């Protein structure tokens with residue numbers, strides 16, 4: 001691609017962007033996670049230079065929706081640099097109108113071919129939801145909004161299931177993926193194969209990202 005700025009640190013921003021396929025984007029993202037897990041990241045050494053390199057028009061190749069959890073910094077765990085990925089983080093990766101609008105923009109306007117929803121184990125937002133459902137006490141304030149959005153996944157698993165936490169996280173990721181696939185703005189590029197929506201889980205202990213439903 002003409003925007004290529006390949007460096008000894010690996011591909012630069014825009015190298016795999018607009019016009020790339022979902023399959024290539026997913027492979028690139030997972031390759032970055034393998035570099036991270038193996039302790040051989042190629043990005044992150046010179047962030048000042050990387051910022052300057054990416055300061056023109058942005059051409060990211062993926063948009064990620066993840067949790068706010070401080071142990072799950074998305075650019076780091078996928079070994080991505082400035083300009084490579086768009087990142088949206090909410091408690092329990094809750095999808096609401098603002099998040100959906102952001103994803104529609106990235107797919108529709110920027111032409112990004114991959115949307116990934118990334119859940120993680122021991123998610124505090126899922127814990128809060130399980131607690132709220134077990135006690136019948138809805139949290140005060142806007143936290144209730146997060147709990148309400150996660151509650152269907154917990155209820156589907158069964159709030160008293162001993163494995164409710166890990167199972168509800170998976171269910172919640174799959175429900176979020178399904179909601180994105182049902183979005184009217186995303187439906188045309190999805191049907192045409194120009195974009196894919198993938199769900200994945202991050203392992204806090206190993207740093208590995210595993211696709212929930214590999215293609």
Ligand SMILES: [Zn+2]
Pocket residue numbers: 067068069091092093120122123124125126
């Ligand atoms: Zn979380």
